[in-house]
Amino acid sequence: MNASEVDILLVDDSPEDVALTLHALRAENLASRFFVARDGEEALEFLFCTGAHAGRSFDHPPKLVLLDLKLPKIDGMQVLKQLKGDPRTKTIPVVLLTSSKEERDRVIGYNLGVNSYLQKPVDFDDFRKMVKLLGLYWLVTNQPPVTNGNPHMKGQGL
Amino acid sequence: MSGAGIKLELQRSAETKAKLQVLLVEDNPADAELMLRELRKDGFEVSTTVVRTPGEFQRRIREESPDIILADYNLGEWRGVEALQILQAEGIDIPVIMVTGALGDVAAVECIKQGATDYVLKDGLARLPEAIRSALREKHERSLRHQAEGDLARKVEELARSNADLEQFAYVASHDLQEPLRMVVAYTQLLSERYHGKLDADADKFLGYASEGAQRMQVLIHDLLAFSRIGRQDAVSENVDCKVVVEEVLQALASATRESGAVVTHTVLPAVWANRTQVAQVFQNLIQNAIKFRGKEPPLISIQAEKAGQQWRFSVSDNGIGIAPEYAENIFVVFQRLHARGEYPGNGIGLAICKKIVERYGGRIWVEAQPGSGSIFKFTLPSRGPDERVGARP
């Protein structure tokens, strides 16, 4: 897998949630180019093209970052703050996908400029439905700011 | 005009033809007088200025415009050829005739090389008038030619501007037409769907026609827009990997290939120097056509590339209905269709778009085909950019 052309960055330290998310995305053919970061530090290295990911380029950001709040090393809110605070990364769509029920987190998240905030459903089926909806919305309906060099083609033209 | 009047007119024009403004570069007044006498003898009405030094000469040619310059080769402290150099430095084009006592061949050649039109010997001054007339004739022809070149350059510039205006117009028109058209398409379709079967049979039919017409118009405008966008400056060229482009095109055409059962293969495909979106458009249009104009069997399409000097020559071959050779050039013309609307969909702009794109990069596109035995579309694109360095970033 070429780490430079990634559509989705999943930042989550729960292996079960990651597996479930990927499974739901694959069912919609949305998970061909993904990367999983298990903690905030790795997520930041990936997105800021440093450390282990120094070979990455700011020209090829993911189309979507699915970010959990509770992460080891550096927590999700910190990651969000840094992402949205830097002009090189602020336009990357970030969706907080967390089990946190705190209204405070919601307020802070939206204030920091998170694109969307979702609570992970407890129900297995609901979780899948949510990921499907999420994936379709952000990867199909939505126009991301950067297209990774793909020419814009919608199968038109004669 | 009366008879006397005409005569006066002719006389006057005969006079003005022979009027001559001469700049004499001569330090010997006697020689100067001899030259002028010769000219007057031949019918010239001469007005003269005489200069002796380079400084005087330079001043005079800046202030006045003599018709001709007569310069002595030997002027004591300076040479007549220096006057030629001064003229050149000032960028002034006035014919110069060197007049001199004795002149060796070498010196003569030197004068001509330095820009003198002619030279006349002081003991052969009888030749002077003819030399002058000849020099003036030459000058006249030269200025006519310059003028013609200037006119041509202006016309070319005008044409280029007019072309750019037309392209801009086509672009703006098709771009601005999209919005109101979108409304017509959406609402005719909505009407069609909501009221189907609720009004009478005619209404259904009418709405259907309106809806179809609107949708066809939408595709047409979209294609016109694509066509008029091709030459625009913002379509930047870069190194394009055709293999990746073809694979993306095939992905975009996934449902069309699936429905028709088409099989598309390709050999190793190279990189070209062009705009990526435009390269994709060419491949997409050709592959789409190959699928569209298929025969009874599922389409078999193969894409290949061959090096041809500084270009790559691509071929897209299919096993479809083919094309009669007499239409081989026609099909690349905008809106030119070979089939009735009902037989095959499309408005005939796809190949015109391919041609315009390919030609933008100095390439060619053509087809080798026979009716009933498939077609091979070939086109060329440059292999590298104008100053591409070896090892430059991909």
Add this chain to the structure above:
Amino acid sequence: MKPAHDILVVDDNPADVALLCEALAGSKHRSQVNSVSDGVEAMALLNRRDKYTNAIRPDLVILDLNLPKKDGLAVLAAMKAGPELRRIPVVIFSTSQLRSDIVRSYEMGANCYVSKPGNLNDFFSAVKSIEEFWFSFVHLPPRGE
């Protein structure tokens, strides 16, 4: 009965607003759609000024870019400058597919960008997706007062 959600549509094309309402009619989300046709009206409504003193703050703003008086990006900027308004999710919904418009919108804080499709079915799908996404699993920011 109080609608479940309030959507503010800012679009100067009444035909598009009507299409959007058409797309949402019969959806299970019971959204109330309010529309204004220019950026100045939009800010008056959001700030509850003039004739909008009793206006409800929307849960979602669907914003076109090319608007008279004050364009979409200016509305976006004004919203992001307000402490309460900045949290309201904004979906840019525009015919423009210019890369520069898309990037600019994100830079100025739009939550997402959806291109208005040219054909009817895709238009309806896009609008329905917008409603579906934002009003099912998303936790919207709390409504400030």
